[in-house]
Amino acid sequence: MIVLIIASVAMMSVDHRSQNLQFLRAAISIFVLPAQYLVNIPVEAGYWAGESLQSRGQLEDDNAQLKMQNTLLKTQLQKLNAIEAENQRLRQLLRSSKRVGEKILIGEVIAVDLDPFSRQLVLNKGIDADVFEGQPILDADGVMGQVVHVAAFNSIAMLITDPNHAIPIQVNRNGLRAIAVGTGNQQQLDIPNLPNNTDIKEGDLLITSGLGGRFPPGYPVARVTKVETNPAEAYARITAEPTAKLDRNREVLMVWPESRLNKPDLTQVPAEDSADGSPQKTPAQATTP
Amino acid sequence: MRSSGSLVIILSFFMALTVAIVPLPDWAVNLRPEAVTMMLIYWCLALPERVGVGIGWLVGLFMDVAKGALLGQYALSLTIVAWLTLKLHQRIRVFPPWQQALSVLILVGLGQIVILWVKGIIGQSPQSWTYWLPAVTSSILWPWFFPLMRRVRHYYKVS
Numbered sequence: 001m002i003v004l005i006i007a008s009v010a011m012m013s014v015d016h017r018s019q020n021l022q023f024l025r026a027a028i029s030i031f032v033l034p035a036q037y038l039v040n041i042p043v044e045a046g047y048w049a050g051e052s053l054q055s056r057g058q059l060e061d062d063n064a065q066l067k068m069q070n071t072l073l074k075t076q077l078q079k080l081n082a083i084e085a086e087n088q089r090l091r092q093l094l095r096s097s098k099r100v101g102e103k104i105l106i107g108e109v110i111a112v113d114l115d116p117f118s119r120q121l122v123l124n125k126g127i128d129a130d131v132f133e134g135q136p137i138l139d140a141d142g143v144m145g146q147v148v149h150v151a152a153f154n155s156i157a158m159l160i161t162d163p164n165h166a167i168p169i170q171v172n173r174n175g176l177r178a179i180a181v182g183t184g185n186q187q188q189l190d191i192p193n194l195p196n197n198t199d200i201k202e203g204d205l206l207i208t209s210g211l212g213g214r215f216p217p218g219y220p221v222a223r224v225t226k227v228e229t230n231p232a233e234a235y236a237r238i239t240a241e242p243t244a245k246l247d248r249n250r251e252v253l254m255v256w257p258e259s260r261l262n263k264p265d266l267t268q269v270p271a272e273d274s275a276d277g278s279p280q281k282t283p284a285q286a287t288t289p
Numbered sequence: 290m291r292s293s294g295s296l297v298i299i300l301s302f303f304m305a306l307t308v309a310i311v312p313l314p315d316w317a318v319n320l321r322p323e324a325v326t327m328m329l330i331y332w333c334l335a336l337p338e339r340v341g342v343g344i345g346w347l348v349g350l351f352m353d354v355a356k357g358a359l360l361g362q363y364a365l366s367l368t369i370v371a372w373l374t375l376k377l378h379q380r381i382r383v384f385p386p387w388q389q390a391l392s393v394l395i396l397v398g399l400g401q402i403v404i405l406w407v408k409g410i411i412g413q414s415p416q417s418w419t420y421w422l423p424a425v426t427s428s429i430l431w432p433w434f435f436p437l438m439r440r441v442r443h444y445y446k447v448s
Contacts, residue, residue, distance in 0.1 A: 035307045
């Protein structure tokens with residue numbers, strides 16, 4: 001009894017301060033995996049039924065809409081290519097380091113409820129897909145969070161709205177740097193420690209600043225919803241709403257930042273993945289320029 | 290005989306773990322009973338010589354991983370709950386159902402206090418009183434849970 005209590009306390013303190021117990025967590029999670037997939041089956045079945053029972057008219061509508069969207073995006077991409085090239089050229093002129101592509105993989109959210117007082121997700125990619133701790137998670141509209149625990153075949157990601165999460169951001173309009181802290185509320189981020197006279201307005205887009213080296217720079221994070229300035233207080237009270245659909249996503253994008261790809265031990269990762277026929281469910285892989 | 294009984298115990302804990310992570314609608318999330326703690330209390334009452342502090346600790350570790358919690362947090366809580374149940378099992382076993390439910394309320398609540406304490410130390414303490422609801426739902430469900438598990442145990446002759 002006493003031994004076990006001491007063991008638990010020792011484990012908690014080690015786990016809280018360092019990553020040394022990751023292997024233990026990974027080993028145990030293999031046994032937990034069947035429970036997670038069991039729980040996920042009805043949800044999967046629901047989606048499957050929803051998809052296969054759609055009417056023809058609805059599918060046609062969807063198709064038309066997607067085609068239109070695709071055309072629009074392609075048009076925008078043409079411009080982007082030119083800008084990208086120009087950016088590259090200017091960077092060369094400035095002799096600053098070139099930005100190379102980031103590797104992206106699509107992970108699926110396993111419908112599992114974790115602690116209701118934190119905001120976390122279980123994803124179906126783990127060490128087998130080279131997921132690492134601290135890996136950024138995105139969706140089509142913005143940053144969702146980062147991976148906190150990796151196991152053999154799954155991982156746990158913390159959302160940016162978790163009360164323990166903070167993300168370095170920048171106001172897109174003027175480059176003002178700040179930190180966005182989660183509140184536990186799915187629709188709200190706090191931006192503390194900005195003085196009352198800061199140039200920040202409702203509707204400002206906040207993007208990742210890339211400081212801290214965890215999140216790649218330039219991805220949208222949130223939009224400012226409220227700026228309250230009270231002369232009696234030292235700092236303004238600023239709240240923002242995440243642009244990513246944090247509670248409505250089934251699929252997320254997992255990003256390998258360039259710094260990670262440049263490491264010698266990880267250079268062969270993309271080649272290896274495509275070579276072994278990918279045991280995972282179609283890990284759609286792409287590299288953004 | 291002995292091995293088949295172990296299988297039933299393992300499977301029952303597996304089911305409890307599943308209940309602990311099954312997605313619930315928003316209104317029910319805070320009402321989720323602490324199925325794993327209830328299962329542990331049941332087996333400690335029924336087979337105190339087989340299921341005890343060690344099993345509680347092990348199950349707690351699985352729970353930690355399943356819930357993505359700090360490793361050791363549920364392990365500590367379930368160890369203490371198992372120990373206390375073992376101490377009191379002869380008394381709780383002969384209680385009428387409502388009194389048993391009350392003991393479960395206290396035991397599950399105690400487990401939650403331990404977790405609250407750990408969370409407080411690492412600075413994640415929950416901000417809402419709904420944190421305590423699982424103890425209440427667990428004790429409300431106990432008068433149905435206990436006979437059900439007893440029937441399961443007799444059916445598979447676990448001893």
